Amino acid sequence: MRNKEIAEIFYQIADLLEIKGELEFKVRAYRRAAQRIETLEEDIEELCRKGKLRSIPGIGESIASKIKELIETGRLEYLEKLKREVPEDLIRLMDIPGVGPKKALILYKKLGITTVEQLRDACKKGRLRHLEGFGELTERNILRGIEMLERSKDRFLINVAYENGYRLVEYLKKNKDVLSISIAGSLRRMKETIGDIDILVSSLNPDSIMEDFVRYPDVKIVLAKGSKKSSVILRDGIQVDVRVVKPESFGAALQYFTGSKEHNIQIRNIAMKMGLKINEYGVFRKDTEEYIAGRTEEEVYKAIGLDYIEPELRENRGEIELAQRGKLPEIVKYKEVKGDFHIHSTWSDGTASIEEIARRSQEMGYEFVGIADHSASLKVAHGLSEEDLLKKIQEIRKLQERFDVRIFAGTECDIKPDGSLDYSDKILKELDFAYAAIHTKFKMDRKEMTERIIRAMENEYINILAHPTARMIGKREPIDIDLEKIFEVARETNTFMEINAFPDRLDLNDVHAKMAKEMGVKMAIGTDSHALDHMRFLRFGTAMARRGWLEKKDILNTYDLREIEKAFGR
DNA sequence: GCCGTTTTCGGCCCGACTGTTTTCAGTCG
Numbered sequence A: 001m002r003n004k005e006i007a008e009i010f011y012q013i014a015d016l017l018e019i020k021g022e023l024e025f026k027v028r029a030y031r032r033a034a035q036r037i038e039t040l041e042e043d044i045e046e047l048c049r050k051g052k053l054r055s056i057p058g059i060g061e062s063i064a065s066k067i068k069e070l071i072e073t074g075r076l077e078y079l080e081k082l083k084r085e086v087p088e089d090l091i092r093l094m095d096i097p098g099v100g101p102k103k104a105l106i107l108y109k110k111l112g113i114t115t116v117e118q119l120r121d122a123c124k125k126g127r128l129r130h131l132e133g134f135g136e137l138t139e140r141n142i143l144r145g146i147e148m149l150e151r152s153k154d155r156f157l158i159n160v161a162y163e164n165g166y167r168l169v170e171y172l173k174k175n176k177d178v179l180s181i182s183i184a185g186s187l188r189r190m191k192e193t194i195g196d197i198d199i200l201v202s203s204l205n206p207d208s209i210m211e212d213f214v215r216y217p218d219v220k221i222v223l224a225k226g227s228k229k230s231s232v233i234l235r236d237g238i239q240v241d242v243r244v245v246k247p248e249s250f251g252a253a254l255q256y257f258t259g260s261k262e263h264n265i266q267i268r269n270i271a272m273k274m275g276l277k278i279n280e281y282g283v284f285r286k287d288t289e290e291y292i293a294g295r296t297e298e299e300v301y302k303a304i305g306l307d308y309i310e311p312e313l314r315e316n317r318g319e320i321e322l323a324q325r326g327k328l329p330e331i332v333k334y335k336e337v338k339g340d341f342h343i344h345s346t347w348s349d350g351t352a353s354i355e356e357i358a359r360r361s362q363e364m365g366y367e368f369v370g371i372a373d374h375s376a377s378l379k380v381a382h383g384l385s386e387e388d389l390l391k392k393i394q395e396i397r398k399l400q401e402r403f404d405v406r407i408f409a410g411t412e413c414d415i416k417p418d419g420s421l422d423y424s425d426k427i428l429k430e431l432d433f434a435y436a437a438i439h440t441k442f443k444m445d446r447k448e449m450t451e452r453i454i455r456a457m458e459n460e461y462i463n464i465l466a467h468p469t470a471r472m473i474g475k476r477e478p479i480d481i482d483l484e485k486i487f488e489v490a491r492e493t494n495t496f497m498e499i500n501a502f503p504d505r506l507d508l509n510d511v512h513a514k515m516a517k518e519m520g521v522k523m524a525i526g527t528d529s530h531a532l533d534h535m536r537f538l539r540f541g542t543a544m545a546r547r548g549w550l551e552k553k554d555i556l557n558t559y560d561l562r563e564i565e566k567a568f569g570r
Numbered sequence B: 001g002c003c004g005t006t007t008t009c010g011g012c013c014c015g016a017c018t019g020t021t022t023t024c025a026g027t028c029g
Helices: A003-020 A024-038 A044-049 A061-073 A077-085 A101-111 A116-124 A136-151 A158-173 A185-189 A206-214 A247-258 A261-273 A297-303 A319-324 A354-363 A386-400 A446-457 A483-493 A510-518 A532-547 A561-568
Strands: A180-184 A196-202 A219-225 A229-234 A239-245 A276-279 A282-285 A291-293 A339-343 A368-374 A406-414 A435-437 A496-500 A523-526
Touching: A003 A024, A003 A061, A003 A077, A003 A101, A024 A061, A044 A061, A101 A116, A116 A136, A158 A180, A158 A185, A158 A196, A158 A206, A158 A239, A158 A532, A180 A185, A180 A247, A185 A196, A185 A247, A196 A247, A206 A219, A206 A229, A206 A239, A239 A247, A247 A261, A247 A276, A247 A282, A247 A291, A247 A297, A261 A276, A261 A319, A282 A297, A291 A297, A339 A354, A339 A406, A339 A496, A339 A523, A339 A532, A354 A368, A354 A386, A354 A406, A354 A532, A368 A386, A386 A406, A406 A561, A435 A446, A446 A483, A483 A496, A483 A510, A496 A510, A496 A532, A510 A523, A510 A532, A523 A532
Parallel strands: A196 A239, A339 A368, A368 A406, A406 A435, A496 A523
Antiparallel strands: A180 A196, A219 A229, A229 A239, A276 A282, A282 A291
């Protein structure tokens, strides 16, 4: 059984226990264990065999024996028993915003409701309003919640959240009562997908901020409006929460609302052991309630003896321990990424000419730009014949005379099912660099697919493996490959792994990038732009690199031109 | 259910908003 499957089962147990009204901390213990398992790097079956389950924090005697039972028998009597007591379907009701364990249980006990459909029907017929703790408004809210759930099943891609978030920040900044303002939450941490947007403001006049916020032209529905917190849904369907705090609490609140939750729990534990208390208003002495810090985040971290931790690192993946010892990595800065390797032009399926791309690159302050169009066999994307590729190289050489930005002539060469390449060595050699990429036959078995990719990487003219797992967020599962093996070969052959910055790819992702770095593999960021407008996605690739703890030296895009040319080895 | 530099028992992060109440439970993050 995979880690994720086992984690799912413990999440399920937590939900069922919660509906049953079990002790809150027991529920939390199961959730914590599930989360640990989900984010575990080692294979849980392996740990189980070695009898090391108990070494996972949050897993004690009881949960360890349940894991063992699951792995050995494929089922869990405890879960079966729970399901006999509480209908499994009730869990789904808790997905509806506004319905928690208590309401779910009442709905089941009083009206026999177990499914979302039944609940929708009961709301429409006005059957909920007579229940204790429910009213007509509750019915309407639940109906709206169901609608929203169905509409927003998927989280939002980072670019959607990023653009909406920063546009709104610019709008709010015009209010003269805004003293400081920042994005918080998962968007500030630059997670690959975003549930909702959090914005934090410091002001002495919160009502003025909230008035402006709910009047923002893109607001579709106002969900809540108070002087400390308000929530709306924007036209794009994404929810935005704005919170207003006093200036002396801004840093503490920013730290609190940036999360992640797991990171903050750790932070609070450290504070607790020091006799301190951290909440969104500041750091306080536990006994006297004396205010110690809170105006800036730096202050908050310093108060508990930690170096400042960049938002992208705040996932409780070991950053706190390193911050305590002053050993945090110096992660790559956004401005250190000096160009983009992966841009499609009108020669294949891009919408901009090479000249336009070069001009835009210069405007963006790039030192280099890589043009990487599709290869011949990818007919749907107008892949270039070898003949046309030579013409394209000529065009680039000519354009180069008129531009300061270095234009690298490249390709995104298809890897055929047998691992051979779409272009001959003779023509690959003429280019400045070459990507290899999988665009066909995604469903090969693990061994075959891994060998296919390795064979391509072993070609001396291939420099970068494009979007290594080929996943598309919300659309396509990653291909089945042995990443560890691929990273080993990458290190041996000096092949760079791409961090594809296109918002629905983000491939390698943060976890894979971290793993690659730890194995000594270098990476290259590319946007996979098919239009000039896509070129600003570069930031999302850098974000994945930062989330993967990558430093400047790990990323080809930060090298000097000489070093890049040397790395390409032509 | 888990855990331990104050604890093998008694804590476990904690506050805001909503809708229902008429002082608070439920939900959320």
